[in-house]
Structure formats: structure tokens, C-alpha cells
Amino acid sequence: MSNSVPHTSLVKPDDKLVLFGGAGLVGQNLVVLLKQQGFTNLVVVDKHPANSAILRRLHPDVTLIEADMAEAGPWEDCVAGAAAVVMLQAQIGGEIEAEFNRNNIVSTERALAACRRHEVPYIAHISSSVVNSMARDWYTETKKAQEKLVVESGLAHCVLRPTLMFGWFDRKHLGWLSRFMKRMPVFPIPGHGRYMRQPLYVMDFCRIILSCLQTRPNGGAYNITGREKIDYIDIIRTIKRTTGARATVLTIPYGLFWLLLKTYAVVDKNPPFTTKQLKALSTPDDFELIPWWDIFKVPPTPFEEAVRKTYGPGEYADVVLEF
Numbered sequence: 502m503s504n505s506v507p508h509t510s511l512v513k514p515d516d517k518l519v520l521f522g523g524a525g526l527v528g529q530n531l532v533v534l535l536k537q538q539g540f541t542n543l544v545v546v547d548k549h550p551a552n553s554a555i556l557r558r559l560h561p562d563v564t565l566i567e568a569d570m571a572e573a574g575p576w577e578d579c580v581a582g583a584a585a586v587v588m589l590q591a592q593i594g595g596e597i598e599a600e601f602n603r604n605n606i607v608s609t610e611r612a613l614a615a616c617r618r619h620e621v622p623y624i625a626h627i628s629s630s631v632v633n634s635m636a637r638d639w640y641t642e643t644k645k646a647q648e649k650l651v652v653e654s655g656l657a658h659c660v661l662r663p664t665l666m667f668g669w670f671d672r673k674h675l676g677w678l679s680r681f682m683k684r685m686p687v688f689p690i691p692g693h694g695r696y697m698r699q700p701l702y703v704m705d706f707c708r709i710i711l712s713c714l715q716t717r718p719n720g721g722a723y724n725i726t727g728r729e730k731i732d733y734i735d736i737i738r739t740i741k742r743t744t745g746a747r748a749t750v751l752t753i754p755y756g757l758f759w760l761l762l763k764t765y766a767v768v769d770k771n772p773p774f775t776t777k778q779l780k781a782l783s784t785p786d787d788f789e790l791i792p793w794w795d796i797f798k799v800p801p802t803p804f805e806e807a808v809r810k811t812y813g814p815g816e817y818a819d820v821v822l823e824f
Contacts, residue, residue, distance in 0.1 A: 510715040511623075514539040517583045518714070521570060521612055522590025524552040525822065527627060529670040531587065531707045532560055533817070538711065544583070546576050547590075551823040555670075559820070570608035577615040585623040585714050586616055588651070591644070594775060596766060598639050605643035606650070613654045624658040625713045626651040630724060630788050632662060636781045648722075659713050660722040661706075664788055668703030668807070669817040675700065675740060679812055680821070682737070682746040689751055691758035694734030696782055699727040699790070702807035705799060712797035726788045728801045733782065743808045755783065 512518070518535065520528050523545035529552075535543060544564040547553050553567050568576035570590055580586055590612070592604035616624060628648040631641040651658055667675035682688050709725060731739075737750055759776055766772050794801050802810070812818065 511717050512584050512714045515542055517542045517544065519544045519580050519583045519586045521546050521586065521588050523547055524549055524556045525589060526666060526670050527703060527707065528589050529556060530668055530703045531710060532563060534704065534707045534711060544579050546570065546579060555820060555822060570611055571603045577611065580615050580621050581619045583621050585625065586621050587710060588612060588624060588626045593640060594778060595771060596775065601639040601643040605647045609647045609650050613650060616656055622657060623717050624656050625710055626658055626660050628660050628662045630662050630664040633724065633788060636784045638777045638781065657719045659718045661709065661725050662722065663706050663725045664699045664701050664727055666701045666703045666706060668811050670820055670822050678737065679740045679744055682741055682748045683744060685748050687751050688737060688748040689753045689758060690734050690737065691779060692755040694732065694752055696733040697730055698733055698736060699730055699788055700736060700804065701725060701727040702802045705802050708799040709793060709797045712799060723793065724789045724791055725793055726790045729804045731804060739805060739808055740812060744812050
């Protein structure tokens, strides 16, 4: 979609905004942005104890409800009187299929039922670029099903499909890679490392979410892709240069890399990087790039600048969420 949305704000600073799954990467950054923009009535629902504790410590003025959204409970009434809901809850990684169904599908069914019951006027649903991907895995299939639930819910909504994101609070992906690089003398790259990525700076994405809340485009699905195309190995080199990590970047055969991950998964049942994610990394994907900077009036942050803001000195640079 390429039509620019009008920018007369339909949400006020004292309006109630509910963030489902709001203690994760996007939610933590979105809370920072919303507070910077003067919003004072924020409600976050999340089930992760450690990440919820981080949110509570950083933002004691935010209402936090710790709940498993796949289970019925009082959390379902938190949307009463909400001006908008942001749906962020998602199971991204892991080796247990049932967790993907529970956290991506069942939780969404309950959340949408609550929103219908309380007549929530608008939902910004955070889907994923994987719904357009050639990859086939539990995450991809359940995110497709989740998005379908939202589209068929009968509620006013927009769907945002971000690519790989990075930024403050990043516990996986580039955040984990940057910390690994600081700890280890060698940083292994699978194969040739020329796997094209389109990384998206999470604060840019949060500004897009805010734009959706302010303008309420209805029924649209927007593929939000990092503006710059960068090979995986060059992403790693940029992070190494920015952080000053001394690790040697070393390419190793793809098969050996796969075997190392498989072996690690035996001792860690919730590994930070899995063989399925390795397959997704090496699957050639070239996601659609729409002019979101024009559509949502959000200027994109250049990749190197975003890396400096993320991994250089900053207010939240050292805050890391759990897996």
C-alpha cells in the first residue's frame, strides 16, 4: 500500500492504550516512545516474569498485568475503555510446537474476543514479514494463522509486518550476536555469510505503530521492511566495528554450523539460535519495500546510526531482556 495516511491524531495523551505482550523487544521500546510523547495511561499485559520485572522497574507508572493470555482471566477486562490495543504477543523461537500454537493463536483468539466484548475501537496488530516468506516453520505458519484471525475479527485494525528488528532491549537476533561477539574470541559465520537481510530499527517501527494509533488506517496490511539491504556478514562487521569487539569473524561450513547448533540444543532446551532459524537465515528472501517513511511520516534512521544508538552508550543500552 502506498497512499499516505492523514495525520490528524485520533488518540489523546490521556487515552488508555493497551499493549498485549508489551514486555518484549517492541513493547519495551514502544513504552519508552509513548511516554516521551506524553501518554500517561498505558497498560501492558505480559506473562514473562523477568521481562515484566524489568518493565516494572523502568516504568513504575505503567499498569502491568502479568498473565498468560492463552488462559481465561481478569486480564481480559483490561481493554474496557481502551482507545486502542497493540497486539505484540508472539512465540518467536523454541523447539516445542505447542508453545507456538498457544502463544500465537490461542492467546490471539482470547484477546480478540475480549476486544469485541468491550468494543475496542482500534487494533494495531504486529504480524511479521515471515507471512510473505518462503520459509516453512512453526513460527511462520502460526503467524499466518494469527494474522488471519485479526483480519476476520470484524474489528477496525491495521496489520504491520516488520522484518528482523534490532534496538534497545534486544535479547535475540542482533542483540544476542553483539553480546556473543564481546564474549568470544571467534565469531562463526555459516557458509559464505552473504545472506541478504533488511534489518529494521525498532524505534522506527514504534514510531510507525504510533502513527497507526494516531491515524487509524483501517484494514490495511503494511510490509515494514528495513530500507537498506545488508548481507548478514556485513551486519556482523558493522556491529563489531561499533562495539569494538575483538572477536575474529570466521566463516565455517554450513553443515558444521548446523551440527554445532543441534548439539547445543541438547543441553539448552530454549536455545537463542536454532537449526530452524539457521534455515530461515539462509533462505533467500527479498521483502517488498514500501515507502513507509512517506506513508506514516516517519523518517528512517540509517543502519549505521541505528547500530550506534543501540549498542553505543545510552539510557537503556545495557538493559537486556531474557529469552
